[in-house]
Amino acid sequence: MGVLGRFRRNTLYEGDALALMGELPGGAVDLIVTDPPFAIDFKAQRLNYNRIASNVIEGYREIPAGEYGEFTRAWITEAARVLSPEGSMYIFSGWNRLRDILEGIDAAGLTTMNHLIWKYQFGVYTKNKYVTSHYHILYVVKNKKKYTFNKLDHYPEDVWVINREYWKGRKKTPTKLPQELVQKIIGYSSNPGDLVFDPFLGSGTVAVVAQQEGRHFLGFEIVPEYVAFAREGLRATRT
Numbered sequence: 001m002g003v004l005g006r007f008r009r010n011t012l013y014e015g016d017a018l019a020l021m022g023e024l025p026g027g028a029v030d031l032i033v034t035d036p037p038f039a040i041d042f043k044a045q046r047l048n049y050n051r052i053a054s055n056v057i058e059g060y061r062e063i064p065a066g067e068y069g070e071f072t073r074a075w076i077t078e079a080a081r082v083l084s085p086e087g088s089m090y091i092f093s094g095w096n097r098l099r100d101i102l103e104g105i106d107a108a109g110l111t112t113m114n115h116l117i118w119k120y121q122f123g124v125y126t127k128n129k130y131v132t133s134h135y136h137i138l139y140v141v142k143n144k145k146k147y148t149f150n151k152l153d154h155y156p157e158d159v160w161v162i163n164r165e166y167w168k169g170r171k172k173t174p175t176k177l178p179q180e181l182v183q184k185i186i187g188y189s190s191n192p193g194d195l196v197f198d199p200f201l202g203s204g205t206v207a208v209v210a211q212q213e214g215r216h217f218l219g220f221e222i223v224p225e226y227v228a229f230a231r232e233g234l235r236a237t238r239t
């Protein structure tokens, strides 16, 4: 067996991330970029503002609110185990369950280097409160004395204004990250030939961008339709 056990580089696997991560050898991946499932009453089609519902691939898997803290601690602990000694991780989170993510990071013994804000161009219309138009990204490392940080800009600020992508008339999953955002993370925190891992692939943006940027990738996703969509994205962008 190689460094990835039964898994192969540059491959996507269908299944439960927690169970699959348990089969990965420790220290096997260089960078984790992931946008884990939420614990709110997320209705994919309803939140798919201004888009045609039939273009949204259904099946998005939610975590029941009461189980979210335990789920979060469990997957972050596994993620920390599979990270290489000099590895780093970027975790996306909305504000409503951010506390669980921060507690999971502490429990796993990871060091937070930055608390990044991703500001995007629109939110859902509200009547009695402000419109949410940002996301949190926790940038954490295993060893704060040694990790990859390619300083690509002279003055790299921690607030990133990057627009969401419009997928007019094309199929998409409900929570797709913009490629530009993932490209920035991969450029700063990995080198060509490194292995980039996303345990909650969704439409597979992290794998697609890793492939484009000359990195190896590995990904897990529980919804079969999303795995198929992600594999198709990889085929379409392979050079």
Ligand SMILES: C[S@@+](CC[C@H](N)C(=O)[O-])C[C@H]1O[C@@H](n2cnc3c(N)ncnc32)[C@H](O)[C@@H]1O
Binding pocket: 015, 016, 017, 018, 034, 035, 036, 037, 038, 059, 060, 061, 062, 173, 175, 176, 177, 178, 199, 200, 201, 202, 203, 204, 205, 206, 220, 221, 222, 223, 226
């Ligand atoms: C927020 S989305 C990821 C979106 C992705 N970053 C993109 O750009 O498309 C989270 C994904 O986690 C998946 N998921 C939920 N529970 C899971 C589990 N236990 N194992 C693997 N995937 C899971 C959901 O189906 C969903 O596709």
